[in-house]
Amino acid sequence: MEATQQAERKSMNKSTASARANHDVRASLAGISGLIWMCRVQASPQSELVKYLDHMESCKNDLLDILNSILDENKIEEGKKQLKEEEFNMEELLEHVVNIYYPNGAMKNVDVLLDPCDGSIARFSRVKGDRIELQRILNNLLQNADKFTSEGHITLRAWARKPGFEESSTLNTSNSSIGCMPCLRLQNDESSAEVRVLNRVQQDPNCVEFIFEVDDTGKGIPKEKQKSVFENYVQVNDQTTSVHGSQAGTGLGLGITQSLVRLMGGEIGIVDKQIGEKGTCFRFNIFLIASDQPQLQEHQAISVNCAKEEDLESQLGGDYISNDSYYHSVASDNSITSHQKSNVILFIKEEERSRVLRRFMMNVLGLKVHVVNRHEQFPQTLKKVKGKITNSSSSSCKSKEIPLSALDGTDIDISSFQRRGRGLRFILIIIDTSDGLTREMSRAMAELRKDFPKNVSLRVVWIDKPGVDEDKLPSTDIVITKPLHGSRLFRVLKFTRETKDETTSRIKTQQHTLVQDVSVDVNGHSSKKLPLTGKKILVVEDDRMLLMICKTAVSKLGATTYTCKNGQEALDEVCKGLSEQRDIGSSTPSPPFDYILMDCEMPEMDGFEATKCIRKEEARYGIRIPIIAFTAHTEKEETDKIFQAGMDYYLPKESKGEEILKAIDFIEHTKV
């Protein structure tokens, strides 16, 4: 009795003592924080002192983190931890967490990717639960993976499903797309708080089970140590890389993680890998309340056999389980059969990512995927695919015509059209150019674009850098940055569902969201858009001073400015720009410049002559660039000459910002 009471007292004392210690430690840390701040104010900005202060600040933050994790562990152990319930977006959370570790991984050549698995997360992405704690779990696992992996990849997989009622306390881990995994049992735990949560969430009809895996190719955990990693204060190999203070860790992470997972009704464990595979795979499941997305349909098994005509996909044989569930999907009247005409050529540097994408696109979306592993294979793959679609498109053209009225947006039902298996074809090429683009590849691309069949859509997605000068790319091309997963991946895949006219009309807006779009004005600040942001303007003027003034004025309005000293140079620039368009093989060439500001009197070739020549050259491409004349004469005969030469407007030579803008405005408004 005495002993029990004493034990209880000791335990209580320990709690109070630790609470007090917590308070005291925090107070001291706060003191340090304030003192650092005061030192900073007095230090001169570029000095060594500031660097030391920064370091001190980060050490202080580390201490705070350690303190917080100790306290949290106590709270959880004592069953006092309360999970919050707030709505959040699961897809965003997963992408956010992966992207935190992506740059770190990239630095040591470890690819960190998000595997969409069967696409089920998209269907249940609106969830209610404790976002912060779930993020903490994922953070912990990813951080460990990052710490112990120096090559290969780290994959976060996630999928969701409605739990069967009989599964309330066991974890059934069979999943067709991943393969058989050993069962994990929920351990009996006396903590009453957990049992309560378990029942409540799982009894909710909207309960959804989420399963996560963090798989890495790192050092791995030896079988005999696997059980103990979840015990608090135990670390495996804590002598390894300890570059920053924060990497040292307290060995608390997995313990807390396990407690949190259990609090959310699930269980965590280490999954056995195949023989010869190295690294560790943690898997856990939790239960959250999720709302079923209304626009998306249930799993549909679509049999390919209904499409009778020549079908590239049928060459593969078998059925696909196509799942309509990727988020932000376009109006669902574009039915699944439209995918069956879509081919994707995938050239991605990272092996695992390439495998994951291919699996997803083929198994889940039903696309035909051609994977290019080495850049030598690229040209022949392009040729092969083009050959196939040219052949099949020519034959299908004969048998079935797509009435033009179906493409102009009138109320012909495109979806019914497509359901008959006559979907518009699509080729999506995803190219990773981070290692550069060889000449053979560029040539192969140009070859592909030439004489491309009209009823097939082509879209090229460049990863990291465009193959050629970005301005010279056809406007349907998209440039995106790595990593290609999550929302970026889905935006790219959305293209496979567009109809051809949607592709062309959507160009400007897509480029706006996907391209690294930062409008930088003359001050070098990324700011609100200036009137001429994104416009390319050519200034032609022989006088240095006037050229400088005009160039600055135009650049200050936000435009990209090019200059020439006389008419001949201007003509050469325009001709070069136009013919480069032709080389790329785009069907709708865009003008090399949006406007030309042309001085009338120049040596070698004056403005009038240059304009006449430019107009002649343009006519061959069906383009007309607006040309504004700069003149020192405003008499009628001069102005007549201006319009006769083919110019669109004139301005006095001294014109600076305002007047130039007015001229451009005028031209824009009178354009029909």
Added chain:
Amino acid sequence: MEVGQLQRSFVEYMASLFREGFLDAQFSQLQQLQDDSNPDFVVEVVSLFFEDSERLLNDLTMALDQPNVDFKQVDAHVHQLKGSSSSVGAQRVKNCCVPFRNCCEEQNTETCLRCLQQIKQEYLLVKNKLQTLFELAFFLATVGAADCSCWRSNSHGAITQCLTGLASPSEGKCLLNSVCREEFSFSDFLVDHIINFIHQIGLCLL
């Protein structure tokens, strides 16, 4: 020496230039095009103006010195001078160009020569005014920066030494040179102006 006082004299000086018609609205527009990413814009444009104008004035002198004056050529030069002075906002120079062109039309060498004389005078006046304006501006930039906390003590000392004439002109120039370049990355152009100005005007500001 008070920075506030300096700033006021700068503003007053600039206002007088507009008031007396040396500069017009086009010059203000040039000033508006200048910003942090383009801090030497006005100075660079005006320098080009000086170069071009001096060349043109030389050409005009030579052209009118010929036994058979080519008035078409003279007119072309004047036309160009009119254009550049107008763009830069050198109003009085521009205004001289119109009667000059009339004289060319009349093909009267004597009146042309008189016009040339007038234009040269106006040009030199505006050149002098603009140079003073720039030097005042540069000096403000340097001295004004003395109030900033990022100013290191040795640089402040250097400027003061030059101002009080404690350092010899060449020492002063060296000091200022290194200070201006390292501290503020001033271009050679600006450094020369600052040094000139300090030695011309420095003492009377103290």
